[in-house]
Amino acid sequence: MDCRVGCGACCIAPSISSAIPGMPDGKPAGVRCVQLSSDNRCLLFGRPERPAVCRDLRPSESMCGRTADQACAYLARLERLTEPSESVGRTV
Numbered sequence: 001m002d003c004r005v006g007c008g009a010c011c012i013a014p015s016i017s018s019a020i021p022g023m024p025d026g027k028p029a030g031v032r033c034v035q036l037s038s039d040n041r042c043l044l045f046g047r048p049e050r051p052a053v054c055r056d057l058r059p060s061e062s063m064c065g066r067t068a069d070q071a072c073a074y075l076a077r078l079e080r081l082t083e084p085s086e087s088v089g090r091t092v
Contacts, residue, residue: 001059008032008040009064009071010057014079018051020044029079040068 015029021044022034035043044050064071 001061001064003059004064004068004071006040007064007068007071008036009068009075010054010059011036011040011042013072013075016051016053018053020051020054021049029076029083 011033012031013029016023016026016033018026020026020033020035027033033042037043042050042054044054063074065074
């Protein structure tokens with residue numbers, strides 16, 4: 001499957017913990033990546049500065065859905081399901 005032109009969901013919905021040019025501390029979930037153009041295209045696509053997490057993410061029918069809104073909802077749900085619990089690492 002190829003990326004849906006103009007979607008940008010994977011550059012908005014998930015958090016990215018690695019550095020991104022212009023975002024040295026990565027980006028929080030739900031925040032638009034500074035490397036996402038106004039027409040929702042990655043400005044780093046195919047460039048060596050693109051973070052490995054972005055290079056390695058591959059579109060799939062389950063992740064992308066039929067629309068950008070469906071993709072954002074799916075990725076936001078995954079983000080919520082995988083965020084660290086406040087109790088992780090806490091001793092009782």
